[in-house]
Amino acid sequence: MKKEAAAKIGIKDIAKQANVSIGTVDRVLHNRSEVSNTTREQVLKIINELGYTPNLLAKSLASKIKYTIAVLIPDPTNNTYWEKPLEGIKAAAREIKKFNFEIQIATFDYSNENSFIEKANEILESNPNGFIFAPVFFESSLKVIEKCDQMELPYVFFDVFIENCKNLAYFGQNSVQSGYLAASLMSYSIDKGTNHIYIVKPHNPSAPVYHLSLRENGFISYFSQGTTNQATIHTMDVDVSSPSILVESLDAIFSSDQKPRGIFVANSRVHLVAQYFEKNKIGNVVLIGYDLLHENIEYLEKGIIQFLICQKPEEQGYKSVFSLYNHLFLKKPVDKVNYSPIDIIMKENIEYYKNFKI
């Protein structure tokens, strides 16, 4: 009953003890069936006794297996936010290249469901070993998912979560909770007494808005559960495909008798509102939004935006890739639901979040 002389036992040692060749050891190690039951059991016993653990380097070096991971992500040229998960994905790719992993990245147009479908189909036809995507279009995603299940292709969601799927993992934010947190920050920032607070949901007409609503819900639920602040919450859906629409909407509320004390912008477009504030010299309105785009950082540092909620998108991308590496190569179990931390960024701590590093 020795415990671990382990760590340096190889298939050769096992073969010797079991009086078989290393080929046979390999066969039982990989559950290939061309082994008689007696020898299989004998070998298995010795493997356990000796606490064998495979040398991954040798394994990878000897094996000619290549792993291809396909990634489908919204085109970052239309919204720079998507550069961030991509950055993490590429960083992970560099790290696991040595284990014969190759990452193939495809993009789609966030406001064009067909482009999503087409790209997804191309990917499935290419028969990758793993698939990472942002399932932003619900119905189309369901179809993709179905095909993945049929093909037994492991798939990972990031950014958006679809329930009741056999996805290997999900990496993203708890959107409702992030809205709830934003509301708490808002509550700290405004004085007691009656306040008007606006939720702005900026989006293109044809793009999905599911996220935005979840964040909105979280925000509203905070105030509806009786905090010390008496606040009236207003919601504004704004088409930001043309800039003038947002300006008009803001003009309207600022000239009304329900002037905002705070504005919560439910995505990374908060810089558009900040820009409006700057132009019109609006101070003393608390402004909270999402994500560390450089435009947002600028306004945060200027003091026009008070808080940015951030979800470490680079890390989401990075970890998505690694979940597949763990599954395919290390055969390690991976957690299915992985919420990113909901980071609170202010002028005083932005410095330490600017650069993504693993």
Add this chain to the structure above:
Amino acid sequence: MKKEAAAKIGIKDIAKQANVSIGTVDRVLHNRSEVSNTTREQVLKIINELGYTPNLLAKSLASKIKYTIAVLIPDPTNNTYWEKPLEGIKAAAREIKKFNFEIQIATFDYSNENSFIEKANEILESNPNGFIFAPVFFESSLKVIEKCDQMELPYVFFDVFIENCKNLAYFGQNSVQSGYLAASLMSYSIDKGTNHIYIVKPHNPSAPVYHLSLRENGFISYFSQGTTNQATIHTMDVDVSSPSILVESLDAIFSSDQKPRGIFVANSRVHLVAQYFEKNKIGNVVLIGYDLLHENIEYLEKGIIQFLICQKPEEQGYKSVFSLYNHLFLKKPVDKVNYSPIDIIMKENIEYYKNFKI
């Protein structure tokens, strides 16, 4: 002028093209000097043309070199905070074990400078390939550093930074800035008008307090630069080796006519103050402290602590190890100063910071 047919060129290919043996290629690759200049240059030229990059798996597999990394960290049994960097260190150890890295961990007593010195000397005698430590005792650390320099042993600081050293890297927090941030949060949380705010610096008599003072300075500097809040800042140095001293100190200020509107505890002992609040049913005093000890989390969730400032200690440990891996094994340059993000944790986002995962 082909660009990269790269990625799969090995020393064999180079040897063939250069009309030499792989042994010779290996010699120029490792700058061993037993090669004539002509062949060296010839081989070098081909290496560049072909864009050779070594296969790290094969390298590690063939090489019998072992790397030992020594770690010296305060004993976690006296202060559970230190479990956290340790966790990260161990996680990193598991990952790079396959590349022949072994991590040796030693601990010292935070309130006993001699134990630090002794352990450090033991480590230096064991002749590791890299050394990670928290240089909490300034003078003693300088001596250790000097020896490292002599031995040409690469060393990494974590938690505490000592300037003007040849340390390979540092991982820790910008303490001044974290105090500054805490002050900003305090400022958001208290109402305008005259307020009394207390800084509590809890420590054992014989332990170092450098950190605490930096955090204090940051906190004070925020308020001294004319914010909208008129606040009077008081500082309390408290010996927490016996619990009663803290209680007495708090009793004193709460029965004075300068009752606190907010308390900033400059380290992880904030739960001691929270405990006092709970016992004495003190509400409406803003309490801000440091670090995600489970005691602190408990009081945060109860709403007794409003904000915890956190510095990702697990990540600091993890990255310290990896900096040495990058340096020793990958021969990659590493950044010298690496500040952790200064995370703001509230009741609303604590959930996503509880578990350390890489």
Add this chain to the structure above:
DNA sequence: CTGAAAGCGCTTACAG
């Protein structure tokens, strides 16, 4: 100064 050979711990045909 240089080459040929063995070996790191596995995988992968191939032969029986």
Add this chain to the structure above:
DNA sequence: CTGAAAGCGCTTACAG
């Protein structure tokens, strides 16, 4: 069902 051999891309003596 099983074994012996070659090979993955390097490193490391050893011989000359």
